[in-house]
Amino acid sequence: TFKGIWLMVFSNNLLMGAASTTAAPAAGYVPKGAVWLDGTADYLTRTNSGSATSDKTFTVSYWFKNANPDFSSNVNYYHWGGTSGGSGLSGEYLAGGIGAGAAAGVPEYTITYNGSTLYSDAKFRDPTAWQHFVCIIDSANDTSSSRNLVYHNGKLITWESGTDITQDKQFKYMQDTYKQFWGVWGYFNGTESYTPGYFSECALVDGLALGPENFGTEDSNGVWIPKDLTGLTWGNYGFWLDFEDTTSTTTIGYDVSGNSNHFTTSSFASGTSNWTYDRPADSSTDTGNYC
Secondary structure, three states: OHHHHHHHHHHOOOOOOOOOOOOOOOOOOOOOOOEEEEOOOOEEEEEOOOOOOOOOEEEEEEEEEEOOOOOOOOOOEEEEEEEOOOOHHHOOEEEEEEEOOOOOOOOEEEEEEOOEEEEEEEEOOOOOOOEEEEEEEEOOOOOHHHOEEEEEOOEEOOEEEOOOOOOOOOOHHHOOOOEEEEOEEOOOOOOOEEOEEEEEEEEEEEOOOOOHHHOEEEOOOOOEEEOOOOOOOOOOOOEEEOOOOOOOOOHHHOEOOOOOOOOEEEOOOOOOOOEOOEOOOOOOOOOEOOO
16 A cells, blocks of 8 residues: 555655655746645635636646545545535536545546536545646537546546536536635535645636646656646636735735636635645755645
């Protein structure tokens, strides 16, 4: 078991603790910030305003490190999602993240929308490694299996079970007045579930189905590392949360794509309270993957 964990960490490029004798990744883009969410009350949200470039086609990209590998309670820890109102799952919803799996208690990546859920073949038990996910939602695609693609560290995930997204489905996640979330999911009546973990480089590209090569790349050691997102065509609802500005609880959720699609923090005590040096890069003695 110990050996397996170390292999996963190294394949995801980063140090287990502050120092290691293994080869560090080749120099590249270093994320400017990351936030940790406590799994009890912390999350980020925004309310859509105006028209999206597309409510059928978009790409979500982010880096995540799990802070609670226990899925025995069958809780679904959705990383990103949206709902048609404050009542949560009583309206239309869309979400992606690591859930309890098709077999109860087994952590699998899931995409869920309005009662339909896709479950990955891959299992995600590692609590030490930063992992990159790219979720392509493209209901306009004529090929059903291409309407819900998820890449993990640059590799396509296959689905164990579930139903592909309906063709030409228009998602309220990408429509005016509806809500988007990071780190929480549920009814918002006391039964919601909060995601315990670390997030970095949270991004959405509106109107395009972009592959993982737009958000990450392999270094000279074959390790998947972050890529500078400057220059992407974001679309109207697009955003890039780099978590760099720790001036306040407001600025930590700023969108730096140029769209000003800022996110509001919930339960953050200050701009620095949830900010962390733990992130998917190793550039100095204080920035890297801490265990």
